Amino acid sequence: MAGRGRGRLGSSLTQEQLQVLGCVGKDIPSVPTAPPPTFPPLLSKPVPLENSTVQDYMTLWKEDFLTQMRDSPYHLEPAVHNNSNIQRYSDQFVNVLENSKQKSKVEIPWHLMPAELRPNWKRRKVATAPTLPKKKKENLIEDRLKVLEQKEKIDENPEKQAVHGSDSEEEKEEEEPEIDEDDEMDEENDYGNNYFDNGEAFNEEDDNLDDGPIY
Amino acid sequence: MSIQCGELCAVIIKQYFGENAQKVADLLFSSGSRNLSSLVKATNLTKAQVSMVLAVLIKFQLVTFEPSFSNENIPEYSIKKEAVLQMLRYPRYVHLMHTKYGTVGSTLTEELLRSGSQTASQVILKCFSSAENKDTMAAYRDTFVQMVRDNYLIRCPMPRITESPVIIPVLEIEQHLLFRPPDLDLGKLQKLQSGATTEVPDGDSYWRVNFDRLHQDFRDNIMTTAVERKMGASAAECFKYILQQMYEKTDAWQKDYSNPITFIEVKQAIEKKSNNLELMKNLDQYITLIAEDNIGFIRKIGETGGGQYVVEMKKVFDELSQVCTENIITEKFGSKASRIFRVIRSKRFIEQEDIQKEAMVPSKEAKLLTYKLFEEQFIQIKTIRKAGGGGSGPAKSFFLFTINEKQIVRMLLDMSYKALFNAISRSSYEKRDNKRLIDKSQKLDSIVEAMKERGESEEYIAEILETLTPPEREVLEKVKARIKTLSSAELAIDDTLFLFQMHQYYNSS
Numbered sequence: 131m132a133g134r135g136r137g138r139l140g141s142s143l144t145q146e147q148l149q150v151l152g153c154v155g156k157d158i159p160s161v162p163t164a165p166p167p168t169f170p171p172l173l174s175k176p177v178p179l180e181n182s183t184v185q186d187y188m189t190l191w192k193e194d195f196l197t198q199m200r201d202s203p204y205h206l207e208p209a210v211h212n213n214s215n216i217q218r219y220s221d222q223f224v225n226v227l228e229n230s231k232q233k234s235k236v237e238i239p240w241h242l243m244p245a246e247l248r249p250n251w252k253r254r255k256v257a258t259a260p261t262l263p264k265k266k267k268e269n270l271i272e273d274r275l276k277v278l279e280q281k282e283k284i285d286e287n288p289e290k291q292a293v294h295g296s297d298s299e300e301e302k303e304e305e306e307p308e309i310d311e312d313d314e315m316d317e318e319n320d321y322g323n324n325y326f327d328n329g330e331a332f333n334e335e336d337d338n339l340d341d342g343p344i345y
Numbered sequence: 346m347s348i349q350c351g352e353l354c355a356v357i358i359k360q361y362f363g364e365n366a367q368k369v370a371d372l373l374f375s376s377g378s379r380n381l382s383s384l385v386k387a388t389n390l391t392k393a394q395v396s397m398v399l400a401v402l403i404k405f406q407l408v409t410f411e412p413s414f415s416n417e418n419i420p421e422y423s424i425k426k427e428a429v430l431q432m433l434r435y436p437r438y439v440h441l442m443h444t445k446y447g448t449v450g451s452t453l454t455e456e457l458l459r460s461g462s463q464t465a466s467q468v469i470l471k472c473f474s475s476a477e478n479k480d481t482m483a484a485y486r487d488t489f490v491q492m493v494r495d496n497y498l499i500r501c502p503m504p505r506i507t508e509s510p511v512i513i514p515v516l517e518i519e520q521h522l523l524f525r526p527p528d529l530d531l532g533k534l535q536k537l538q539s540g541a542t543t544e545v546p547d548g549d550s551y552w553r554v555n556f557d558r559l560h561q562d563f564r565d566n567i568m569t570t571a572v573e574r575k576m577g578a579s580a581a582e583c584f585k586y587i588l589q590q591m592y593e594k595t596d597a598w599q600k601d602y603s604n605p606i607t608f609i610e611v612k613q614a615i616e617k618k619s620n621n622l623e624l625m626k627n628l629d630q631y632i633t634l635i636a637e638d639n640i641g642f643i644r645k646i647g648e649t650g651g652g653q654y655v656v657e658m659k660k661v662f663d664e665l666s667q668v669c670t671e672n673i674i675t676e677k678f679g680s681k682a683s684r685i686f687r688v689i690r691s692k693r694f695i696e697q698e699d700i701q702k703e704a705m706v707p708s709k710e711a712k713l714l715t716y717k718l719f720e721e722q723f724i725q726i727k728t729i730r731k732a733g734g735g736g737s738g739p740a741k742s743f744f745l746f747t748i749n750e751k752q753i754v755r756m757l758l759d760m761s762y763k764a765l766f767n768a769i770s771r772s773s774y775e776k777r778d779n780k781r782l783i784d785k786s787q788k789l790d791s792i793v794e795a796m797k798e799r800g801e802s803e804e805y806i807a808e809i810l811e812t813l814t815p816p817e818r819e820v821l822e823k824v825k826a827r828i829k830t831l832s833s834a835e836l837a838i839d840d841t842l843f844l845f846q847m848h849q850y851y852n853s854s
Contacts, residue, residue: 173677174677174679177676179830179834179837180837187440187443188437188439188832189829189836191436191439192435192436193832195436195455195459199362202459204401204461205361206366207363208365208390208394236401237467238404239404239462241504241514242403242504242514243399243400244410244513244514245512
């Protein structure tokens with residue numbers, strides 16, 4: 131039923147079905163081209179509402195209860211940031227009302243709720259808990275590395291190991307400055323390389339933001 | 346959940362708990378369940394604000410929480426649609442408690458509804474201190490205990506006791522504790538009232554209103570009223586006793602039909618409790634009358650014990666919701682459309698030509714009304730294509746009109762949600778638009794009340810009352826009348842909503 135307009139449920143008969151119903155020519159309802167009126171006239175008089183003392187009791191009680199709820203500390207409105215430069219005459223009354231609202235205390239049984247909802251609560255337990263398995267994992271890796279090193283020592287002679295070690299160090303040294311150079315190059319030459327703009331890329335970002343459909 | 350229902354729930358939450366709560370509730374409705382950090386991100390509220398909203402909604406049993414599937418230390422929150430919609434019925438709950446337990450009962454219920462859940466001692470102390478007619482504290486305690494015994498109040502689940510503090514409490518309660526009255530020592534309550542610090546024995550057990558029990562009464566009331574309208578007051582009384590007997594053997598919310606009730610049992614109950622001599626004299630005839638009615642409130646299944654009967658809740662609510670649908674069609678399209686609807690319902694599948702014959706409506710009018718009913722989705726078309734044709738011309742088809750009751754109930758529920766949303770929105774608009782006037786009149790009322798208490802002269806009071814000018818008074822009267830009409834409409838729509846919800850409950854698997 132979503133998005134099908136006010137009061138119209140969107141179903142209609144097909145031409146074939148209309149013919150079977152005996153609707154031909156001008157009998158066939160025209161296709162609606164404009165939205166229906168906001169307040170269409172009522173075809174029949176609505177059924178009058180029950181007007182009893184019980185109904186009166188309930189309506190009065192509801193209004194009273196809603197007022198109480200609005201004034202209760204459970205009614206949570208967004209904080210209004212008033213411009214401090216502007217002083218209004220009404221502020222003094224509003225402040226009095228707000229203060230009276232704060233006087234009644236919020237009574238929340240925190241022991242029945244998740245701990246994260248409590249004011250000033252910090253997730254301490256969770257932070258300490260995962261360190262233990264991590265240590266274990268590190269130990270395991272270290273042990274494994276030691277075993278592998280010992281194996282290498284047995285298998286290969288120390289000279290080769292030295293050559294390999296120096297090679298790998300050189301590679302690392304070469305890689306790091308290269309990355310830095312690339313970054314610098316990008317920053318310096320960015321303007322020159324991507325200067326030309328034929329206008330096709332205009333508004334392209336909006337399409338890729340995945341903000342949902344644009345109507 | 347439909348869009349209409351989501352919008353209605355949001356507007357109800359805003360009415361009772363403010364804009365921040367509405368933002369959080371909106372997200373919970375759209376996404377099912379979410380954790381705190383994602384709620385903070387999506388609402389643009391601070392963590393403290395979202396936490397407070399969630400805490401309040403949990404206190405009012407509108408939001409539940411459970412450990413996340415991916416991480417047991419992170420709770421995920423989800424909103425209870427039914428509980429939010431129940432807030433529309435608060436006036437009816439309080440009225441029912443008022444009729445059963447008087448002012449004390451309604452005050453206790455009101456206090457519990459206002460705070461969501463509360464310990465028994467706190468509820469009693471608050472009611473006692475705020476009551477105008479000053480009933481005794483013992484009266485409040487006794488009524489509270491009686492309401493628990495009658496299952497109108499229920500104990501909230503408590504967190505499982507563990508050695509170390511837990512991040513997400515596991516709430517549980519044993520079945521036998523749900524309706525066990527609290528131990529309330531009047532002496533201790535008096536001490537607390539006078540300001541002394543003393544330990545209250547029920548300090549850790551919270552209570553709330555048992556909405557299921559209240560709904561059970563509403564449901565029974567719908568059926569008894571239907572019997573009364575059709576067969577009179579004595580038949581309604583008889584049916585009330587049948588229901589009482591049913592509850593002794595059957596779970597209140599058992600679907601389909603109840604366990605058998607015998608004629609003798611009903612007779613004994615009536616002889617014990619009733620003063621209606623006419624009912625006692627003609628009991629067998631009344632029971633036969635109720636059993637033979639086409640709505641089918643009860644059905645005879647045997648002859649043991651003077652006749653065995655079962656109550657068929659599902660059938661009753663099917664029929665009553667059908668009657669309600671017919672009334673809606675009559676209101677919207679007139680009695681002829683309603684007649685066409687009834688014809689289609691009785692025949693199950695029927696062709697257009699037969700409709701006009703059976704309903705005795707002129708051909709053109711019948712077609713127009715059938716089209717309207719189809720357009721508004723009260724009836725549907727089932728197409729049956731005739732086999733063959735062999736390419737020589739179009740294959741002949743039969744178009745049969747039919748009714749899908751479940752779909753109609755869903756649609757009418759959506760319409761009710763939308764109507765409620767409109768009524769509440771309009772009411773809020775009227776209040777917002779005339780806020781200054783309403784506030785002024787409320788302030789004046791409280792001043793005048795205080796002046797009367799002080800014993801000020803009538804002339805001076807009249808002078809104060811003149812602060813509200815005649816044009817302002819006129820506008821205010823109009824606004825109040827409009828708000829009252831909208832509130833009455835809300836309650837009336839909620840009646841229909843309840844009936845259709847019952848239909849859905851009994852037709853759910």
